[in-house]
Amino acid sequence: MDSNGFADRLRARExxxxxxxxxxxxAATERIARIGYDYVVLDGQHGLLGTRGLLDGLIAIEAGGSSVGLVRVxxxxxxxxxxxxxxxxxxxxxxLIDSAEDAAYAVRAARYPPVGIRSYGPTRAGLRIGPTPADADAATVVLAMIETRQGLANVEAICATPGLDGIYVGPSNLCLAVGGRFPGDPDVAVPFNAALALIAETAxxxxxxxxxxxxxxxxxRQRLGEGYTFATVSSDLDHLQAAAAAHLAASR
Structure with a gap:
């Protein structure tokens, strides 16, 4: 998928x-990128991916041909x-975006001067979007995670940050932020769902x-029906474990 087309669609809230x-x-990432997902995220925060892993993963996504590659830094x-x-x-x-100031910094870090502070050195990026900083800025999306108590409290100001393309809910941390003892804690289902609704409405x-x-x-599908404009499904590691366990159970 073309990066500019994806950015345009995301900004249009498609x-x-x-x-x-x-x-x-x-090789596994390439297969996933052939299925038809609109985007594939490489997890550089909690995933098992170093700098070379991110590079190889992005090349694999492009080789897959139907998705764009994003990185959770x-x-x-x-x-x-x-x-x-x-x-x-x-x-x-x-x-871990807690404030509008945090969001504004993220935007500046992803944009070239005079809009931002990104150092000019497009390397592989220049093959996709051209060497012109303005073109790069137009094709690059910046998404701020809402997953902390402070981020939830400041979600309106965060969403109003100039240049921010969207927000992204980390449900595990958000559940803890509203008082959950663990991700998915049923005892905080009411405030958790209220937080999800507030975030979608504010965006x-x-x-x-x-x-x-x-x-x-x-x-x-449920979240998309509740006002979210994009949703990410599970992960490769979770699906690998689930499939292996299901086959083992069936064989016994």
Missing amino acids: KAVGYWVTLDAP EANHATPIGRALDAGAAGVIVP AAAGIAAGIHTPSGEVA
Whole structure:
């Protein structure tokens, strides 16, 4: 998929479904990228992917041919953000955004001067979007994760950040942020669902995209029906374990 086309669709709040990759297994990532997901995210924060793994994964996604590659970077810092984009990512998901100031920094780190502070050195990225900084900025999406108590409290200001293309819910941390003892704690289902609704409504009011991680295609469809504009399905590692366990159970 063309990076510019994906950016345009996301900014227009068109529905999209993606997949999450945590393993440094380019051949497997390439297969996933052939299925038809709109985007594939490489997890540079909690995944088992170093710098070379991100590069190989992005090459594999492009070889798959039907998805664009995004990277969830390890931190809200110009170095990992720039490295992911230089490697050819169509955009970044930035974790642990607590405030509008955090979101504004993430935007600046992903944009070239005079808009931002990204160092010019497009390397592989230049093969996808051209060497012109303005073209690169137009094709690059920046998504801020809402997953902390502070981020939830400041979600309206975060969504109003100039240049921010969307927000992305990390449900595990968000569940903890609203008082859960563990991700998915049923005792906080009411405040958790209220938080999800607030986030989706706030993004819609600001005119930006709203994304969320989900454990299954069924939940992804549910969230898209609740106002989210893009949803990511599970992960390669979770599906590998689930498939292996199901086959073992069937064989016994």
